[in-house]
Amino acid sequence: MRRDPRAAALLGPLLAGSDQPHRVRRAAQGLGLPERGRYAVVVLGAPVAVPAVPAVPAVPAVPAVPEGNGERWCWCGRAGVVLLGPGGPAGPVAALAEAGAGPGGVSPVVGGLAELGLARRLAGAALAACGPGSREIVALDERLPAALVASRPELSARLLAEVFGPLLTLDPAERALLVGTLEAWLECGGSVGRAALRLRCHRNTVFNRLRRLERLTSRSLSHPRELVETVLALDALRLSAAGR
Incomplete structure (x- = not known):
């Protein structure tokens, strides 16, 4: 070198x-x-x-x-x-x-x-x-989506507040549980069953956590545009101090 x-x-x-x-x-x-x-x-x-x-x-x-x-x-x-x-x-x-x-x-x-x-x-x-x-x-x-989020911090902060605002008010341990379940579900290609195996819990537990996250964010994981917003907000959370 x-x-x-x-x-x-x-x-x-x-x-x-x-x-x-x-x-x-x-x-x-x-x-x-x-x-x-x-x-x-x-x-x-x-x-x-x-x-x-x-x-x-x-x-x-x-x-x-x-x-x-x-x-x-x-x-x-x-x-x-x-x-x-x-x-x-x-x-x-x-x-x-x-x-x-x-x-x-x-x-x-x-x-x-x-x-x-x-x-x-x-x-x-x-x-x-x-x-x-x-x-x-x-x-x-x-990491193109995350890089896009990181390149516009003012928009990233707005996206985080709009999508995950209610989630950020939860106890950190409770928030981490819901975020970790979302991450596992995404990494498993949207399969509740595979996410349950990864998280070592019942598939109904995964389903219930995801439904609660949908209620908190007012975004449906089954609607493509709302799923995109949720995934980008997840990147914004990971890149923020709140995601540490």
Whole structure:
């Protein structure tokens, strides 16, 4: 993995959104990277400080992610640029998770260094979808609805209040029970029976909890539009302090 201090100077403007040809050429030549290629950007939630060495400024530590399958890494602060091999971004996501580097967001694949600004913004949106206290590494395409919710906090707060307002007044343990049942039901594809097996309770218990949640939210889980509102509100709750 590259830890070349030149990476910050060369890639920094590109990650900030510049796509000027001379900057792209300079970064490509300075770091030995192709101008066109399959790139992704990773944004970590917080760099890990390393002890300062006399006469040498302290710099953020970056995760020791092995380069394999043709991947090449360059780091610029909390942002990592990876030139992907044939395996795509799944390998880097798994390697970062195994290295305990989270929380982090990973952009979709872009077609060259000139698109790193876009990739940096999308990776930031993926990071925002991780939620408070998360240590996971999230690819944006796996969390698009949550990223949409996180990108508009004022609308997210309004959605949460409108849909889950009465739910938020419950005792935290009672609220967690209803929310956990909803999450299990969604993860089980809307099957009450499978959710009951996962929760180790009777299917009627799951059914009754879901009916109570419907009454509290005034949304029916059997109506597609109202179900969408409920699922988005669930993402808003997970990303909020109330969801901790």
